[in-house]
Amino acid sequence: MDKNPLVLLELVERLANLMRAEMRKAGADEGLQPVHLHALIYLSKANRYSNTPQALAAYLGLTKGTVSQTLLILDRRGLIERYQDDIDRRVVRLRLSTAGEQLLYEAQPALAWQNATRNISPNRIRNATSALRETLATFQEDNEGAMFGECTDCTHCQKLSQRIFRCGLKGDRLSGPETRRLCWLFEAKRESE
Amino acid sequence: MDKNPLVLLELVERLANLMRAEMRKAGADEGLQPVHLHALIYLSKANRYSNTPQALAAYLGLTKGTVSQTLLILDRRGLIERYQDDIDRRVVRLRLSTAGEQLLYEAQPALAWQNATRNISPNRIRNATSALRETLATFQEDNEGAMFGECTDCTHCQKLSQRIFRCGLKGDRLSGPETRRLCWLFEAKRESE
DNA sequence: CTTTTTCGTATCGAGTCGATACTAATCAGG
């Protein structure tokens, strides 16, 4: 087995290519392209701070103009809903519509991946995840990009009680389920070694 | 750390997106798109059985028409050379031109990845590589797609002497360096457990 | 208060993609 990081990169890229082709198939019935499905999947996971065109652009690595075009199509198709932020009226907030949730439920975009990983033990998944997460963290640190992650691993997250948390950056109280959603403002806890 | 395969998929996709943006930057000076650079990189690694439009299409997960278009541009730019196969006159064989090699050398498309993995030990790289390779193998098994790999890990590979190998499928003698090139005909050795 | 910055949308043009049709070469079967 190889210890060369470039072999790992090759596998990452190949698997991503294959999954993009799967996404294309999964979206074909509804006339959706891979980028559309990716946007819907993102919105199904994004928390209250991360449901904006800008956050989506950061997550997908696209420009805001490109994301705006994508969202136009999804809105027209009734798969997402847009509403104005309460505080900053420039900001558009997004949510999945019922039709969007239904479509994701039926398309099962990640099914091929579930099948492909069936023989890999949870421990090996965890190890691979850890290595790739650290790769992403270093990459984003180098490029001043957003890492994205869940509150439970975030430096801002305060635990108030068994089920109640608080975002130290924004000040809001968050439920347990909400701390497991994807956040644009995420910052990894600093590890002391 | 998460043991859910879907988290791993998310990281794979995000990293691939980020690397695609890096490829776009790396190719910008020469007016090349990510898919062009990917084709050049593939040709820099492909062995004698894998240097055809069809193999490239299988590797990149694209149709033959799409790959043909890509190769047209690379040929026009003098970055690749095309020649006819000795045996089957339908088959076009491809090689990097000197200009193509030079361009890859200067563009350094994988530099960002090298930097992003700088804090990950070789052992962790190996573990992640192993998990992703198995994911790819299962995926391709399910879909009857080509795994691609190196002779040294291939079921067809016979060792004749210290430096001389033989492809059991094709019958050719191969040097040590050539056994480390990417092969379309690769089949993983069967493991007895 | 004025100027600058920010957020998202509209528009444009270049590039990517799959599907399809086609030609030349090879293979399979009678």
Next chain:
DNA sequence: CCTGATTAGTATCGACTCGATACGAAAAAG
């Protein structure tokens, strides 16, 4: 050997994706 089927790659078309740019509205900065 001949004929029909299959294969490899190219040309073409149209739909789609992308970044760059301009713009209007809102917010921030000085």
